Amino acid sequence: MSAALARLARRRLARDRGALAALASLVLIVLACLIGPFLTGHKPEQIYPDFVRVAPSLDAHPRADELRPALTRLAFRMRLGLEDVRLEGDRVRLTLTASGRPVDERALRLLPRSGLFGSAQVLERAADGSRLVVALPVRKLTFLLGTDALGRDLLTRCLAAGQVSLLIGLTATLAALLIGVSYGAVSGMAGGWVDALMMRLLDILYALPFVFFVIMLLVFFRAGLWLVMVAVAAVEWLDMARIVRTQTLSLKGRDFFRAATALGVGPGTILVRHVVPNTLGPIIAAATLLVPRVILLESFLSFLGLGVQEPATSWGVLIAEGARALESAPWMLAAPAGFLVVTLVALNRLGDGLGEALDPRLQRDSAGT
Known part of the structure; x- marks a missing residue:
């Protein structure tokens, strides 16, 4: 991506008020999760036996x-x-x-x-x-979002859980990007029977049920944070590999690609200098949409009891606890679900905005006008 197109993309994104609002919401959520647990006056693991399932209040x-x-x-x-x-x-x-x-x-x-x-x-x-x-x-003591079934402050727990959920989302997404971009670019560059073989392997991996894959990992490893990261990253790179392969195949027909090949530039150099930089737009947009998918998968696994285990917590763990106490303490479900929904909506809206801002066809039209 050239510097001119990058500046044009930033200007297009700056005019998208919905994407900017989503970005601001994400920044606030991240800052709240990082700093908030130190400002609430409670520790995430602090138990108050006298205040079990206290309703949210300013008192x-x-x-x-x-x-x-x-x-x-x-x-x-x-x-x-x-x-x-x-x-x-x-x-x-x-x-x-x-x-x-x-x-x-x-x-x-x-x-x-x-x-x-x-x-x-x-x-x-x-x-x-x-x-x-x-x-x-x-x-x-003030419990703005109430307390849980053990008497722990729910606001502090939600903020601490957000650290784990966001960490899983970012780490698994980065791993999926690294594997998917490398696999897709090599497959598209190689072409022929190598490309066909790599895509058939991708189809086989697509056919594996995700939950069964996680259960199989649990047979050999203990459930926890790192297992969730490995399990999610192991399946989420598949879509990224297809996106990068498609972009690489389209670039192979471009004049600059043919010129580099005619000058004797090696495949590795072409990948690093030409293919990957010219696919950054779709990659960034897809990565932004991948983070909420990863967070949602982690929440799903934790809801089933296959994800993050105590004493660590995540939004999925808190939602599972809240679902069990829905009738007697509905705030235990509403609080973590609210954080999760706002984060997912903001990430999806930001991803849509980045996809439009980085779309080469829209950029060419804007540059032409």
Whole structure:
């Protein structure tokens, strides 16, 4: 692709408001997934047993009516009795007792570990040590998208899952590009019986059911992130190989290709200097449309339990968990599905815009006018 055509493609893309809006949405999603988990105030793996399946809200937790049940459970874990609880602004004052023995102050470490309170400060101590009055700050927790079945913040989980889904999409797409472009360009350049043999091999691979292929891999390898990447990349390069082969065959009839062959330029040099650069437009457009397909495949595998495994998570894993709790906690499905749908729509719209901007026929028409 020449510099003039590249500038023309950028101008055409700049006039496509839908594609620019899709690009802006993707940038925001990527930045949110990369930075967001550090800004929500929650860790993706942090469990709040007192806030299981909390509905989305702007209200801070724990509320006044939630304090005593939470402290009662913590006192039970510390093997202490909870005699009194008083809320004083952002601090809570409680009285802990132990029957027939002194209170072990080391048990107070469980209070900040719960994630709901800060470090405890002992205010009063009985002479025999069996009664303590302590004060501790109350942490204000906000769950904008609610919590899941274990009490984990769903917004943080969705953002952390987005990192995995986008990583799989980009990595598998790059692998598919590398294999597909190389295979298709070599097949188109070779022609004859070599081209026919390589295409028949491609047809055989097309006939293999994708899910059966993944199950076969699971027989030999453990399910996880890298297995999903390998499985998706192993099948998604097939379409790219056909696209590049078709473009290569069309380029073989062009004058510059014939001139390079007549001058004795080797096939490898022709591939690197002429074939691949002149097929970049369709390749970039196809790659943009390939990323959402890969993300959707990963979500499908994770939904079936064949993809990403705990403690890692992805949008597909979260959608599978939300589907099981649809009646009691519909937000568990709506939150990750919303992220996935917005990402897929934006990627597809950007791919359409790039396809139109990089279309050589449209570029020639625009250049002529």
